Every structure is written in C-alpha cells, then in structure tokens.
Amino acid sequence: MIEKQDSNTEEKIILAAEKVFIENGMAGARMQQIADEAGINKALLHYYYRSKEKLFEIVFKTAIKMLVPNLVNAYKSGDGDFFTRLRKFIDSYITIIEKNPHIPAFVIHEVNHRPDQLTNMLAELNVDISFIINDINAAIDAGDMRPINPYDLMINVISLTIFPVVARPMITGIIFKGDKKGYKEFMKHRRNVVADFIINSIRLEKSQQ
Amino acid sequence: MIEKQDSNTEEKIILAAEKVFIENGMAGARMQQIADEAGINKALLHYYYRSKEKLFEIVFKTAIKMLVPNLVNAYKSGDGDFFTRLRKFIDSYITIIEKNPHIPAFVIHEVNHRPDQLTNMLAELNVDISFIINDINAAIDAGDMRPINPYDLMINVISLTIFPVVARPMITGIIFKGDKKGYKEFMKHRRNVVADFIINSIRLEKSQQ
DNA sequence: GTCTATAAGGTGATAGAC
DNA sequence: GTCTATCACCTTATAGAC
Structure with a gap:
C-alpha cells in the first residue's frame, strides 16, 4: 500500500x-x-x-487536494509573528502554484462549467480554515493590524498569489507584448512584491520592525 | 451597416x-x-x-475586447486625483466583470490551452497601457505614492478585481461551504474593500485626505 | 492483464430541395 | 436564406482472443 x-x-x-x-x-x-x-x-x-468520467473525477480531486490542503498547510507550518508567517506562506504558496501552473485554471474552468456538482464536492472537502481566520483576528485584536474582514484578507492574498500565474499568457501577450522573458523576469520579483504590498496595507505602525 | x-x-x-x-x-x-x-x-x-473554428475566433475576439479595452477606457474616463481615479476605476471594472462573470475564465482557459496562437492574437491587439503606466509614475514622482513598479500595481489591481469573480464557485464551496448567499453578500462589499486595501498599501501620508 | 477489432452513438460539415 | 437528409469521421466503450 x-x-x-x-x-x-x-x-x-x-x-x-x-x-x-x-x-x-x-x-x-x-x-x-x-x-x-x-x-x-x-x-x-x-x-x-x-469510464472517462470516473477518471476525470479522480484527477479533479487530486487537483483540488493540491490546491487547498497545501494552502492550509503552508499557512500552518510557519512560525514567528503574524507578518513573518504571512510572508513565509506567500512564498511557499507561490512556489507550489508555479510548480503546477495549470492546475488553478483547470479547476476554475471545470468548476465554472458544472458549478453545482463540483461546488458540492468542494464543500464536502470540509476544509478547516478557522485556524487562519482566528489567527488574523488575533493579530487585529493585538493591534498589529488594521481591522479587516479576515475573509477579505484571505481572498486578497490568494488573488494576488494565484491570478498572475493563471493569467500568464494574457499578461505575456497584453502587457509584455508576447515577450516570455519579460514575464519570467517579472514573476521572479513577485514574491516579495506581493508580501510587501499586503503588509504595507494592513500593518499598523505601533511595533515598527 | x-x-x-x-x-x-x-x-x-x-x-x-x-x-x-x-x-x-x-x-x-x-x-x-x-x-x-x-x-x-x-x-x-x-x-x-x-466553420466552428471561425465562429470561435469571432467570439474569442469579442471576449477579449470586452475585457481589455474596457479596462483601459474605465481607467481613462475618471478624473480627480490619482486615488480618486483609481477608486473609480476599480468600481467600474468590477461592474463590467460582474456583468460578464464567465468571460475571464473563458479567455483564461482558451488562452492557456493554445498559448502560442492566442498570445499572438493578444499581442496584435497592441493595447496601449502607457497612459496608465505614466500616470502611476507621475503619482510616485509627485510623492503621493510609495515607489512601486507600475506593472506590479496594475497586476495587483487586476488580480484583486477579477480573481474573486473567476473563482466564484471555489470561494462559494470552500470558504462559504456552498452558501451562495454568503458569497453574494461578501462580493457586495468588495468594491470598497479592494480600493481601501490597495490605497492603504500605496498612499504616502504627505497629503492626508 | 493486455491486446485487436468493432460496436454504438455523436459531431462538424456539405448537398440539394424549396 | 432556410430547411432536411446524409456523409465521413471521431470518440467512448465493450467483446473476445491471447
């Protein structure tokens, strides 16, 4: 086994x-x-x-498991203060996504196509994100972060992390006029840029680093 | 005609x-x-x-034109200072995307599937984003905004705007456990949340509003 | 377990009547 | 311009030999 x-x-x-x-x-x-x-x-x-359908289901579930539990685990594995862990999480998750760059677009496409069937499958996964939510709320209560809906912060982080990878060909085509090297160089710097962008937005000055 | x-x-x-x-x-x-x-x-x-192929090409180009020139126009149409225009842009663009919520996922899927063919089509559109880039640089030079690569800022804005719409069924399933109303309520508040999140990150305190 | 052959139904595209 | 009928091919799935 x-x-x-x-x-x-x-x-x-x-x-x-x-x-x-x-x-x-x-x-x-x-x-x-x-x-x-x-x-x-x-x-x-x-x-x-x-059948093809059965095979698809297996692949789809594998894809989901590569996206979601990795997200939760990447978050839980960090230590240090909230912002240190957040920075670590962003770095880890970008690494995971860049290793499997087509998975988010695949999942998005399939789940948009049959939302009812696959949304239920997602709900049944019963992913526990309470740890992340509580952690965000704790940082707010401690006065380290300006008040923000934890769900908003989560979705902002995920959007900034996943979207540029999902939209790679569009960004390459529209912004870098087809220059693949331009995109690649750009993405190299994103890890820190994303983390800085987020932290600049939410950190309160009380305990300047 | x-x-x-x-x-x-x-x-x-x-x-x-x-x-x-x-x-x-x-x-x-x-x-x-x-x-x-x-x-x-x-x-x-x-x-x-x-042929099916010809029909697809027409639809694909229409989809692109709904996403990209609208983006540029939504940006250009605003007036006031940089942050006022940015806020206006975010609001307009979210409205456009929510009216056509399946178009981004459609384009992303097709363009990921045949990147070379469609990336060239995108490059040929020759979208002029120099206005936006210059505008961002001007705001930085004026000391209103902390220094940031204009492309990074653009992609951050687009990511925060489009991704939550593209990922609607995933967010509904994983975060709201299948509760569609929960997602809808959540998205109602996003316009201001996204704008605040971005502006908090980039605005310099010099000229507090 | 692995193969070849084929069934059964679907799909894009065309011919030809009106 | 619009329709019905049909072609030629493709695709999933199964039967049956080895």
Missing part, C-alpha cells in the same frame, strides 16, 4: 490522465491521448477505471 | 455562439447547441460562418 512500483499500470494511467485532463480539460481530453501518454492501450483505461 | 435588425440571423447566431462558447469553451461547445440557442438550423451556422 505504501510502496510504489514505478511501472505500475494504474499509476501510469493516473499520471497520464492528470497531464491530459489538466492540459485540455474534461471536454478537450481524449482517452486515446491518455493511453498514448501512458504507453498502453485504450481498452486498459476502461479495464482499470471504467 | 449601422442599423441593427433585432431578428437578424447573423446577429442571433453570434449571440447564441457567445453564450455557448463562453459557457462550455471551444472543446465543449456543440454546433447543435448554438443552432438551438439561436432558434435556427445547424446548416445555417455553416452558411454564415463556415
């Missing part, structure tokens, strides 16, 4: 499915392409996972 | 195509569905627009 055979067929299929689904979405993905990617026959996909 | 007959077939097709493509993406859209939506026959789609 714990050991992983690398040329295990089930595993190969899942890896191939992740690649193909995340690149093309459910509607654009082809079972043949997944089979080719896995180096096996199309019939084997159905032997192991019965 | 200027007059518009409302039950003009060409127009009906385009409106139907916009709805179907933006909802389902290129790969998920069906010509039959577009025909049904337009209340006409499938063959007529090909009579007027030859």
Whole structure:
C-alpha cells in the first residue's frame, strides 16, 4: 500500500490522465491521448477505471487536494509573528502554484462549467480554515493590524498569489507584448512584491520592525 | 451597416455562439447547441460562418475586447486625483466583470490551452497601457505614492478585481461551504474593500485626505 | 492483464430541395 | 436564406482472443 512500483499500470494511467485532463480539460481530453501518454492501450483505461468520467473525477480531486490542503498547510507550518508567517506562506504558496501552473485554471474552468456538482464536492472537502481566520483576528485584536474582514484578507492574498500565474499568457501577450522573458523576469520579483504590498496595507505602525 | 435588425440571423447566431462558447469553451461547445440557442438550423451556422473554428475566433475576439479595452477606457474616463481615479476605476471594472462573470475564465482557459496562437492574437491587439503606466509614475514622482513598479500595481489591481469573480464557485464551496448567499453578500462589499486595501498599501501620508 | 477489432452513438460539415 | 437528409469521421466503450 505504501510502496510504489514505478511501472505500475494504474499509476501510469493516473499520471497520464492528470497531464491530459489538466492540459485540455474534461471536454478537450481524449482517452486515446491518455493511453498514448501512458504507453498502453485504450481498452486498459476502461479495464482499470471504467469510464472517462470516473477518471476525470479522480484527477479533479487530486487537483483540488493540491490546491487547498497545501494552502492550509503552508499557512500552518510557519512560525514567528503574524507578518513573518504571512510572508513565509506567500512564498511557499507561490512556489507550489508555479510548480503546477495549470492546475488553478483547470479547476476554475471545470468548476465554472458544472458549478453545482463540483461546488458540492468542494464543500464536502470540509476544509478547516478557522485556524487562519482566528489567527488574523488575533493579530487585529493585538493591534498589529488594521481591522479587516479576515475573509477579505484571505481572498486578497490568494488573488494576488494565484491570478498572475493563471493569467500568464494574457499578461505575456497584453502587457509584455508576447515577450516570455519579460514575464519570467517579472514573476521572479513577485514574491516579495506581493508580501510587501499586503503588509504595507494592513500593518499598523505601533511595533515598527 | 449601422442599423441593427433585432431578428437578424447573423446577429442571433453570434449571440447564441457567445453564450455557448463562453459557457462550455471551444472543446465543449456543440454546433447543435448554438443552432438551438439561436432558434435556427445547424446548416445555417455553416452558411454564415463556415466553420466552428471561425465562429470561435469571432467570439474569442469579442471576449477579449470586452475585457481589455474596457479596462483601459474605465481607467481613462475618471478624473480627480490619482486615488480618486483609481477608486473609480476599480468600481467600474468590477461592474463590467460582474456583468460578464464567465468571460475571464473563458479567455483564461482558451488562452492557456493554445498559448502560442492566442498570445499572438493578444499581442496584435497592441493595447496601449502607457497612459496608465505614466500616470502611476507621475503619482510616485509627485510623492503621493510609495515607489512601486507600475506593472506590479496594475497586476495587483487586476488580480484583486477579477480573481474573486473567476473563482466564484471555489470561494462559494470552500470558504462559504456552498452558501451562495454568503458569497453574494461578501462580493457586495468588495468594491470598497479592494480600493481601501490597495490605497492603504500605496498612499504616502504627505497629503492626508 | 493486455491486446485487436468493432460496436454504438455523436459531431462538424456539405448537398440539394424549396 | 432556410430547411432536411446524409456523409465521413471521431470518440467512448465493450467483446473476445491471447
């Protein structure tokens, strides 16, 4: 159960499915392409996972788990004062997103397409963000941060972190006129820029660093 | 050329195509569905627009034009000092995005799927953002704003504006546990929250309002 | 478990009547 | 211009040999 055979067929299929689904979405993905990617026959996909729909569900859940629990864990793992932890979180989460840059767009697209089905799946994950909310409220109560709705702060942080990665081709096209290197250079500096931008907005001067 | 007959077939097709493509993406859209939506026959789609691909291109360009020039115009139309105009811009742009909430996700999905083809299309639009960049630099030079890379500020504003709309079902599912009303209430307050968040981050105290 | 062959239904596109 | 009928191809899924 714990050991992983690398040329295990089930595993190969899942890896191939992740690649193909995340690149093309459910509607654009082809079972043949997944089979080719896995180096096996199309019939084997159905032997192991019965239908395209079942395979998609597995990939979708994996994608969600890469986004959400990582977010919570990246936050919880930090130590130091609130702003130190926030800065650490932003850095960790940008790293995670940049390693899997297509996952947010994939999830957004699928979940917009069948919101009722997938929104329920998300709700059932029952992600516990109370730790983050309480932490924000504590920093406000301690007078370190100006009052702000914790949900707003959370969503601002996530927006500033994920959106520029999701919108990479648009930013490259519109702002950098197609220059991919320009975008890349730009993103290198974002980690600190995002953290500074947020902290400048919310920190109260009481205990200047 | 200027007059518009409302039950003009060409127009009906385009409106139907916009709805179907933006909802389902290129790969998920069906010509039959577009025909049904337009209340006409499938063959007529090909009579007027030859292929699915041609129809998609038209819809995609319309979508881009709804996002980008609106952004520039919303910015240019404001008056008053920099922060007044910024606040006005954020309000206008959120209004535009909320009226067409599926367009950003549609564009992001398609452009991620065939980045080379569509990134070039974006670059060819040759959107002129120099006005915005210069305006930001002027505010920094005047000492009203702390120094920040104008591109960073632009992308931060756009991220905070668009992302929460694009990620509506995710936010509803994960943060509001499926409660759609919770999301809606939340978004009502975002306009001022976003503007305050940004302005708190960048404004220098020199000329307190 | 893995393959080939094929079924069953869908999809974009066209031909041709009106 | 608009329709029905149909083609040619593609896609998921299964049957059955090995």
